[in-house]
Amino acid sequence: MTQTLDVGEGFSRFDSSHAKAAPTSTEQSSAKLGTFAITFGIAFPLLYTVYERLNWPLFTYHPVLGNLDFWRQSAGVGPPMFWYGWIVLAAASAFVVAGIATIVSGHWLRRATVYFCVLAVLWPAALTGLRIFIVDWATFDADFLNSVWVAAIPAFVGAAVVTYYVSARLADRLWTSWLLIVPIGGLVVLGYSLLQPWFLR
């Protein structure tokens, strides 16, 4: 019920003299692959959630007719299906983002990840805050504030401030944790959006 462990081989990987040696092309390729995979794993659920919420499918499929139309098309004969379009657009975008990540330095990549993840939280929060302000608080006609682009201003500034104050060490430690934080956060947002139409009906 037991098996031997090649201790010498196992520990040689962590040997400091080996670790400090210049990385070989295989190690560099592996590191790039890792960067690509991790960035894709963070970007894909984030973008999928955004595209689903904004209803931005790359294409619409009409199952009754068997037709495929570019971008978002309203119901014709039978129900339109957007899910495929969201996935394909999110996958294509995340692929590009992950590709860019492989040519950016690790330090900037981790900072950028913090920035965009914080932005993803602050932008809809700012828009919701603005809408509450317009309805409940404003004493003048504040309808011009009801815009995603107005909400973008505090969101971009807030994300920049948060990213500035996050230490390099924390950004480094957080990086792989985003792989769980982003999909779980995305599922919370998407699940919440289903409450009214289905679960509280």
Place this chain on the structure above:
Amino acid sequence: MSIIFSFIREDTFWSILLFVHFLLAVGLLAAVTLQAVAVLMPARQMAGGFVDRNPMPAASYATLIAVVYVLQALMGAWIYIKYRTYVRIPMEELRRFWTVGSFEFKEHVVTMGLGLLPAYWYFWQQPASAEHAGVRRWVTIFLALCVWYSFLVGHVANDFRGVGS
């Protein structure tokens, strides 16, 4: 599709497809559950350079799980066409809103799992590395939960209108 339907009845074709989807789901469920259990109960280091053997070789399953997960997602996406017109509309008419909502959420759960697959596969390429041990464990557990949720909700939808219902 019309070529296929000239050989086989349309209902039979979709039933076969759904059954294959179910068989693959059982296989995926077994593999990912065993792997999740393996990461939750890692091999113990014992005296004299020996380790307890894990219940299964967790690393060797990673590629298989990733491939089957993608196959399942593609198959589910294909069957989803039939679900959208033949199953969901009567579900809504019968006011089975919880079932519809749970299935809608399943789409998102499967998609999130799909996005994590490259990272999951990458982390399992060096299963002995301590560098990503924590995230490897939680990504594997997240994937297992995705598969379990999808399996259960898919089973409920199948009971409404599917194979043997």
